[in-house]
Amino acid sequence: MTPAEARVRAEIARRGPILFEEVVEIALYDPVGGFYATGGAAGRRGDFLTSPEVGPLFGAVVAAALDRWWAEAACPSRFAVVEAGAGTGALARSILAAQPACSAALRYVLVERSDIQRLGHARHLALEDPAAAFASAPAADEDHHDIAAFPPVGPIVVSMADLPRLPGPVIVLANELLDNLPFGLTERTSDGWAEVRVGITDDRLAEVLVPVVAGALPEARVGARVPTFRAAARWVREARELAGSGGRVVAFDYASTLGGLAARPWTEWVRTYRQHARGGAPLEGLGTQDITCEVPIDALTPSPVVSTQAEWLERNGLDDLVAEARSLWQERAAIGDLAALRARSRVSEALALVDPTGLGAFRVLEWQT
């Protein structure tokens, strides 16, 4: 039995069947046995590949978008960007490597719940103390503080476990965070809706259906399921508060609608991953596999502006970056140096990022606050 399963069984022994969403919370984030506490991660050497882990191109396009938003805000001397669920820090690294025009103003906060992954941030990025990074201007006083050097020149990069409190406006980014927040399941039965709880039957973890008065849920056949997205809805609320007036929240994820999910078998939209392969059933091997759920956009309020990832990347300059890489590759292919190889890999990264059967079909959810 895994440590995460032992923890789930202890909770059930104490309280009776627990919510499916509590099981996901323990399986992913238990500090001892959770998937992300025991080394689970995105990346080629990890368990699944995300857009920032495909290569630096995704971050280069996000850097171009940051420049656009910075320019629209009249190029402020401090420009705060918070990346939630930062994982290994790959997106931060490629944004910084792209050297956006806003770099000197940039205060970049990686927010990552997993201690192991935060340790990785310190290895790969020059991190600063959060308190120093966001200090307000010193008063000109008898100690002759050099207020001319304020604000300090960025980029200033910090890593934290929770969303910070910052004066807005802030840009909040999240790639594949929402699908990884604990979610519940609700099933349509012949008597109405029932929530899925997890108990113990014949000494095995087993689902238990408990009738509930459900809010607005789509028409669905008996046996259909929809996810409940309380944690994601809460995160959107907190992220919008953090973004503040004039800020924005931008979340990239695989997404659908409650009706769309109800019409499909739930085993298609609740997926598990382990070492780049699909894992087992969600209640198997708790803590040894990632558990994710397609995001029902209509479970999030207020409604975001939605585009596909392919549309969003193209709107934010992907084609120019790829054209540049193609001509560099043509010039230097015969030389075959590092610049030529990077250019060639940028072209193939672009194909993966806009692939309509893969990452290109992801949705970009944007809230301007």
Ligand SMILES: C[S@@+](CC[C@H](N)C(=O)[O-])C[C@H]1O[C@@H](n2cnc3c(N)ncnc32)[C@H](O)[C@@H]1O
């Ligand atoms: C699927 S991974 C994506 C990582 C990265 N954004 C990427 O695209 O490669 C989701 C990450 O979100 C982190 N996470 C989950 N809940 C979080 C929370 N409430 N705050 C910060 N990070 C969280 C997980 O630990 C995990 O590293």
